[in-house]
Amino acid sequence: MRVNNIHIKNQSHALSYISIYNNHTLVALLEIVKIGIFKCGNIGVSPIFELLLDELAQREDITVRTVTTGSKMGVKDVEEALPKLFEFDPDLIVFISPNPAIPGPATVREILLKKGVPSIVISDGVAKRIKDELEKQGLGYIIIMGDPLIGARREFLDPTEMAIFNSNVIKVLATTGVLRMLHQEIDRLVAILKEDLPLALPRLLVDTDVIRDNSDFQNPYAKAKAMAAYELTKRVAEIDTRACFIEKDREKYIPLVACAHEIAQMAAKLAEEAREIEKYSDTLARKPHSKKGEPLTKTKLMLPPTVDKKIYQRWLKASRA
Amino acid sequence: MRVNNIHIKNQSHALSYISIYNNHTLVALLEIVKIGIFKCGNIGVSPIFELLLDELAQREDITVRTVTTGSKMGVKDVEEALPKLFEFDPDLIVFISPNPAIPGPATVREILLKKGVPSIVISDGVAKRIKDELEKQGLGYIIIMGDPLIGARREFLDPTEMAIFNSNVIKVLATTGVLRMLHQEIDRLVAILKEDLPLALPRLLVDTDVIRDNSDFQNPYAKAKAMAAYELTKRVAEIDTRACFIEKDREKYIPLVACAHEIAQMAAKLAEEAREIEKYSDTLARKPHSKKGEPLTKTKLMLPPTVDKKIYQRWLKASRA
């Protein structure tokens, strides 16, 4: 599975695609799609990304291998660790990193391009400014505007605070549907790879309007609360950026990081509230994976999920178009 | 850094140590300790473990490399992925897995023993039954009784629900101080490795009494609430085990997994409440890492942290004893 030719479709909204035509024919090899994940530094979705793809640990159609450099993001770290991922011979690579423009992650992108494996960059709001560059490079991307920078000041952040912050961010990303979009994009690519159809890598900037227009909420107030939660994590990003990079005086930045993390906690509460609303009317959407990796869907808690043929057909159709 | 000789100390309580005398002398090499992490399947601490060691991404005394098999836990997955970790030539290996007794993880343990790198198994309550075996094998271990099995039923669990569950578990583990114990054990080993002293690998079963006797809470009610939160996650483990492995009828297991996840959410709330109490009197303990990896400590929010010499000396002294 190698990328031969890249055709960028006309993009008129937040979510569009880079089409990649492949001339690969060994369908048999792709009964199992191999997904390589490279993490370099940490964003909110990093810790649980691979779990999203196989939450029940029962999928038989994918193999996932992850290599990470921990919180280190140096060029040397990258050069040492990334090659390990290619030994796994992945069909698709997901590269998750907080700031894909700095030297280390930039090196990752270069290596990815050289290797020619279809690759997607998943990053936070900081990546917005290299969106055009990513498109030119033929890399897919999912930029999560509401995946905020942490309050990285030594007077404030310790491992406990860090974990709690991540807990809050994960809850917001899960409840608002951002994680749903993430796994569905990968699910879509896996489906296309299995069908040996032309790949269209995602170009997705996840801002509040994307949540508004794509979430699973049935109740409009639940959706409004989820959007509110997402707006809050975006604000966290802005405040922490100021606290970490602009304010120099301890008296000034400590209250700011503390303030940002309080907002993160409130965002998690709002997100939880949104989800509770759907529970109250038993309309909470659930979309597990089948063993074969098919997208399933259900709402009423006591009923079983069924295959979501609509979304599956849409994926393939879009790929064929 | 190779393990030559294992002497098991007399253990009188939950937290004791396996002493490993090493005859290593190349201290210079260990200005930077290389920590290899192997994840096979997922438990609550898996997603954020490496972040705990370097929450500010500024430590200069460690390098961390992680290899994972995703949610897959087969022997083949292990045999393919684990060797990649040894290419990194780690000084210390942390192996995180939900059920270290089944074939895949058992293979990991065998390989670890063969390679002779000091290794620690981090696992959940299920591992309690192979505690003796681990001790005989000379592996360190940290068994987290309150890191619960997820409600892995397809009618209930989807990527969103999975992420929310992990969010709740992370919050409980962070707030109760379990994550603190985890990183401090690794910090201790790193300190000893840097000093070239005899290694004593942890043998730690983290039950509620460990939280009672070791947490950072100043307010006794905050501690009681944290303990309560931990008891709740333990209950989640029991209920989910029943729902996943014993009940066969959908009408029976769906309410059980839903019930277990409601408890997990409540546990997170209780944990948060415990932490709020300490905020209310500005006595929340924070223990970040310095750039050199020293343990720092502080309570009053507006004051800077200082090096926690007491704990550091205790670590070295215990190692020398």
Added chain:
Amino acid sequence: MRVNNIHIKNQSHALSYISIYNNHTLVALLEIVKIGIFKCGNIGVSPIFELLLDELAQREDITVRTVTTGSKMGVKDVEEALPKLFEFDPDLIVFISPNPAIPGPATVREILLKKGVPSIVISDGVAKRIKDELEKQGLGYIIIMGDPLIGARREFLDPTEMAIFNSNVIKVLATTGVLRMLHQEIDRLVAILKEDLPLALPRLLVDTDVIRDNSDFQNPYAKAKAMAAYELTKRVAEIDTRACFIEKDREKYIPLVACAHEIAQMAAKLAEEAREIEKYSDTLARKPHSKKGEPLTKTKLMLPPTVDKKIYQRWLKASRA
């Protein structure tokens, strides 16, 4: 009304019955059924048990008389107090006690058997171990697994704490439907006594599955939260047992009882939340008694209740079977 003959039906699940055939014919006497209640020590349902039978204080078909020994449970207390109940010539006796195996309560059971009045033991989880004995003795029983031991340590428990604990337990037992089961069993027996049909005394172990399978909740998440609340009170029982009987050191047991009572408080909150869900969709079931003691039922708040003929017929039919 005397018990003549006991036939134990085949029991295949948690709720089964001991059938007692009576040859009593004086129906006229039973226009009013006399219920004698003997309380010896206290469990969560003790304080409000008789109120459950006649919540509106308007029933004309029963007379209730209670005799208690306070918190004392000695043989002497029992021998002095219990005879007073027989002076009331009850048709049915309900004996409520926390530990029916110890000497005092055991004496009660012996006297009950000697007197031959149909009798039911209501107790908490501790009684589970004498379940078989109770069945052999021909006593009915309702064992409430989620009616927890209190944190009876003098450093912690005072009258205020005790009352708050009972308040929380009562809320959980009410909201989860346990109190409903209790009064319906007595209502059923009263109905049968009035019809002069064979009595089948209840043999009911109220564990979480009974709540799952018998509660009035319309919303499955409300039911899950109620089950969660019940699981929590069961955990309270376990922790308090440890704190009261195993731990000897003040430093160890105080945090445990405090922890247990925090869980009880959280259980009450969860239970309340469950009930709120039903309010939100106006589907909260209410089952008051009519003046004649008939079971009534309703859901929509603004509508009047109607006689629940289905349950009534089921009672009589089961008795005739």
Added chain:
Amino acid sequence: MRVNNIHIKNQSHALSYISIYNNHTLVALLEIVKIGIFKCGNIGVSPIFELLLDELAQREDITVRTVTTGSKMGVKDVEEALPKLFEFDPDLIVFISPNPAIPGPATVREILLKKGVPSIVISDGVAKRIKDELEKQGLGYIIIMGDPLIGARREFLDPTEMAIFNSNVIKVLATTGVLRMLHQEIDRLVAILKEDLPLALPRLLVDTDVIRDNSDFQNPYAKAKAMAAYELTKRVAEIDTRACFIEKDREKYIPLVACAHEIAQMAAKLAEEAREIEKYSDTLARKPHSKKGEPLTKTKLMLPPTVDKKIYQRWLKASRA
């Protein structure tokens, strides 16, 4: 122990006493004080009253026997049940009833006077209007203004709703300190009886000002919240009285009883909040009984209670005065 002579002290405030001089000398008999409790109908404190006197079930200086008529309050019920209590030969009688002016309870009072055992009436706000009569009769009384009438309308009240209401009321009465006052008054009388000193029966009208002036709260906002909770239960009483006795139309009284019970729930929440404040600063007062029945006291959770000599001396001194 018989009452021979009653001298009513000058009363200038809410809490005053009726002094009863006794010429009893058989001190030996009173190593154990026998307390007889008669309940006729139900108020909020009824269900748990005897538990308040011996919350740890370890007191050796009192014996308690309770006889009740359930929710029935007829003259016949009283005449049949009350004599059973005298067979116990009580040194002190506590009579708990919601409306001591109506025929049944009035009969109780007459019998109590005839028998000459020192007796205290505990009742709710309705009893305020017979306060003078109670004083003339030489009966002690504790009238609890915030112990509200339940919403006794069949469209609304069922056993579950009844229990929840009682749960909420118990929580308010406990947290605000009303139950403390109750047991301390009985404790005081027991102490006096054991010392064979002149008895002064309480004449106590528990309104919000009594809570303001007598509660154990250290934090003034906690006290304000507790007072607020009590004010709310008083409002519940007013609304339920209107809903039960004045409004005749279902459309009118159903919303009123529902409204009143919502207030009761909110009152319980406020009360809980008040108690949490004291937990947050570890200043929660606890006042358990010793085995000998002495009043103990403590605040810091981890410390043991000590005998409250001050209050004990005050009791005896006041009695001697």
Added chain:
Amino acid sequence: MRVNNIHIKNQSHALSYISIYNNHTLVALLEIVKIGIFKCGNIGVSPIFELLLDELAQREDITVRTVTTGSKMGVKDVEEALPKLFEFDPDLIVFISPNPAIPGPATVREILLKKGVPSIVISDGVAKRIKDELEKQGLGYIIIMGDPLIGARREFLDPTEMAIFNSNVIKVLATTGVLRMLHQEIDRLVAILKEDLPLALPRLLVDTDVIRDNSDFQNPYAKAKAMAAYELTKRVAEIDTRACFIEKDREKYIPLVACAHEIAQMAAKLAEEAREIEKYSDTLARKPHSKKGEPLTKTKLMLPPTVDKKIYQRWLKASRA
């Protein structure tokens, strides 16, 4: 527009009307109705009253001019400020004041009567006692029983506390539907003035029963909670009255005002809860004004509002009757 003739209709319930026949014919002038508002002292609705009439700031059919005397209520303040309002030549005057019986506000009423402009007094519960006088004077009135006196004690009240209290009161008045009644009464009068029909000024005492019988809630428990919130603000009024005017001792009145404001905060929470219920089922009623001032109505959030013809016709019809 001058009032010529007053006919008081027979009043059988809380909401009735004073009919005022006018012989005015210059309809053209009233394409825009001029509403003069005079505020003298402050009650809960004062701060936002004029905003209620034109919440979108787009109405073209009314002009509003407000003159206030701040918190001062002296005769001199009134005599100086009120004339300014008449320079505006209003068609309708709304006079808002906390205590319309004292000299300053009484002077306002006299001046209003002299000027002959149709006028409505809006006041709090204190005004209830001059209800008859207002009717005799031919003034319309809306007396809001749940608009409470503030805790005006210098040890407690400062500008921050005052604003928070007003915030809570506004939330209760909004959520319970009291503000809806206020603006609909004015909307009705504006409609009638525009149609040149006989004016019927409102005589409305807003007690809890008015909320019960007139609110927009679809869920009966939401309504019960709203009623509960209103009952709470009524209680606030009673407690603050005592604290401000009866208790003289600081030790006594400080806890009372603090208690009252805690109740106000709880009332706001209850009110919010009531509104949330309607959000949960997407049945929240919204009744904005059209540009022409027509009453619009809607429930489902995502749908547009439509003209509420029913209420409009009822207004005109009632006026013609």
Added chain:
Amino acid sequence: MRVNNIHIKNQSHALSYISIYNNHTLVALLEIVKIGIFKCGNIGVSPIFELLLDELAQREDITVRTVTTGSKMGVKDVEEALPKLFEFDPDLIVFISPNPAIPGPATVREILLKKGVPSIVISDGVAKRIKDELEKQGLGYIIIMGDPLIGARREFLDPTEMAIFNSNVIKVLATTGVLRMLHQEIDRLVAILKEDLPLALPRLLVDTDVIRDNSDFQNPYAKAKAMAAYELTKRVAEIDTRACFIEKDREKYIPLVACAHEIAQMAAKLAEEAREIEKYSDTLARKPHSKKGEPLTKTKLMLPPTVDKKIYQRWLKASRA
């Protein structure tokens, strides 16, 4: 009291002053300072502004008169209404308006300048862009960045929603200390006017850093939560601006305004939480006015306030400087 000469001091931070030297000598006239308030349109502080100056309605040193144009902001409205304020001959004018750049409010500014009465503009974040212009004009200003635009869409906003939004905003502005800054600035000017010292009108842009550096919170987490609440209202402003002026499609703007108002509600909750923290340690600052208008201050609830001489002297000193 006329402004003669304006000297703009060097400004180095958010809060600086425009000094106005006056040559006024008739001190006697200013025993009572006359404050004229002109409101044109509405912002969050508008409804309660004058109440802040005299929360206890007992000040004898100021007279306040307010004239408003309701929600109308046209030039004609202004020209008609504003002159009424000058008839009151104010010593100081406060002009409150949401958008001081548009024609109506611009006209107000021109008139104010022409009249020469010292004037302050209070406005929301929109005014930031005319800050320089205001300074050049010699007008004082207080620009409240966290006083947000309302969600003015007819599908969403009705009088009830409007009032609730204002309630939430008022709570945030009060709790964060913004209202404190407002009244203290006016108090300062009143003090200076009474002393006949040179007036320095405020030039204050209230952003989160001002709250951080000037609030009364003792607990740093309380301050962080308050800052968080303020950040949230700032976000509300941004979202509502987009929803009201940019998005044209109902499907797009309805969720946005709903989202913004959910954030406002959450901001109010956070603010309340911040204040509760101070209550929990009895450190809540209260700063009422004395009858003479002196600034008082206190913290412990049960103690009386004392004159805050420090702040008073600072005011006068700064003015003399």
